[in-house]
Amino acid sequence: MFGDMMGMMSKIKETQEKVEATKERLKTVLIDEQSSDGLLKVTVTATNEIKNISIADELLEDKEQLEDYLVLTLNKAITKATGINEAELAAVAKDGMPDIPGLDMFK
Structure with missing residues (x-):
């Protein structure tokens, strides 16, 4: 039992x-x-850094139009970035979770 616990702790540390x-x-x-017409382009990281x-x-x-374009385009980019970030981190966490009987919420 102690060996199993050490193995689980090691796997958790490796996953972290x-x-x-x-x-x-x-x-x-x-x-x-x-933007849909290509007039505004943004690049962000998967950690939402512009x-x-x-x-x-x-x-x-047209200041007002530019502001609208910025909000819409940045929001689309951030949504994509957030999705990539969450999917990547979830995959790593799920892959590294030890098998604990009765705790299968990650499967």
Whole structure:
């Protein structure tokens, strides 16, 4: 029984390390998104850090339109980034969970 407990603790520690490594890797995963007409382009990381915004000159003439474009396009990019982030971390956590009888919520 003690050996099983040590094995589980080791597996949990290994999973924590994998989760941290995955979090670091997700900082480098880039998601590109653009407005439907391509006038605004944004790049964010899978950790929701904005890396780049490219604005067509014609959008600079209408502040209100530019603001709308920014909100819509950034929200789409953040939604994609969040989905990637959550899926990657869930996969690592699920893969690394020890088999504990009666605790099969990750299966």
